[in-house]
Amino acid sequence: MNTSHCKSLRTLLFAIPLCISIQAASATELNVWVMSTTTQQQQDMKDLLHPYLANNPNLRVNVTVLNWESAWSKITAAAASGHGPDLLELGTTWVAAISSMGALEPLSDQQQSEVGGAKAYFPAVWGTTHRYDESKIYAIPWYADARAAFYRTDVFKAAGVNPSDAFTNWGSFKQAMQKINGQTIDGKKIAALGYPGKNDWNVVHNLAPWIWNAGGDLLSSDKKHSAINSPEALQAVTYYTSFAAEGLVPLSALEKDSAQIESGFFNGQYAVIFTGPWILKQLATPKSKGGQMETTTARNFSVAPYPAGLKGKQTFFSGSDLAVMKSSKNKDDAWKLLAFLTSRESQIRYSKMSGMLPTRLDAANDPSLMADAHYAEFIAQIKNGRHYPSIPSWGPVESVYLKNIGNMFDIVAGVNGKYSTQAIKKALDATANEANELLGEAE
16 A cells, blocks of 8 residues: 555544535535645645636535545445545555456546546556556556655765765665764764664565665566565665664664654754655745754755666655546546646646645646756656556555564564574565465465
8 A cells, every 4th residue: 555655744634524616506516535645635625626616616526535544444445335436546556456346437548648648647657557467547647756865965075975976876875874874963973874664654665666676576577476585685675774784774763664764864863865755845844834944954955866776776656546436426527627636737736735746747847846956856866766566466465565574674673583684584585475375365
């Protein structure tokens, strides 16, 4: 399940019905479910929909804001019962599962063309609109989350490390972290790198790019078996965890979640973190409005790509799609609203509200967004985006990975046996075995 970006935003609301309409007699009524992605989702949806409703006075839109923790159960219940909203938001990892339940309306070639088709979107997110083994499209990408390195330029300068060299490959990155670790800035020692451990929802997201860049994957090519314990995956996980084992990541970080790691970056605890675009918004927002604009970090940071492994330089892409439910009595109106929300103009506006990325290439590269130099840097670093396999059973498989790999960090921290490559391999083997049981049941 794709909850990473909303967990990081830390604003999870209970389902609150929100009626957005311009009053009119005999109005057509649409029910829409979206997730809490901004700090004021109800008001932002009202603002986002206002121009559309102004042009459609006979339309009434009821928006329900779900929190990510309960959204999966509510959506699957709606899919099973045939009683749900007309239009709904789905995490990108959910589309294959919900469409396999027969709950989503397939989108015609004409409809796809109306919103630009595959060529208009980041390839990684368009791949989430359908099952990997099916050509029917069931959703349109709405907003995206991708990952890159954020680093302190002043710390790199103090250590005499050139960022261009540091992020070249795994070897240069490890050397750079060794030089940077323990640098003193404003009288305070700073750790080279910060990443969370088992208490975080992003464990799989954090590891995936390293595994891909080592030439590994999370599933076999036929999507029927786990590949989490392949030699390439083992190499990547061993490399990644070595930073904590060698003291380049403080062991205290392994007890934290992504939000706390991001806070540590803002507060000068870590010189480098890997995270998503939402912190650009936080670093550009004054503290009086809940941001970090006055911090030393906000004045001294930049963005870099993942260091290249032996087989590539990819990053993790995810986000949310919008879909029309098959049970809707107003499919045409639901589609028109979906097309409006995924339009270039709407995606630009929603990106500014949420800090997430547009999924449309023309929106992501819009001058009003690219005027922010750091945003432009981020976009430049995420072109090689990759998503998880689009299979119906991904959610349960990811949960197995999340649990087992999370527990593996107890080995890294030295609280559950001695850290070694063999200990990591044993943990990954157990993870693969449990995932394979699920994949076997799904066949």
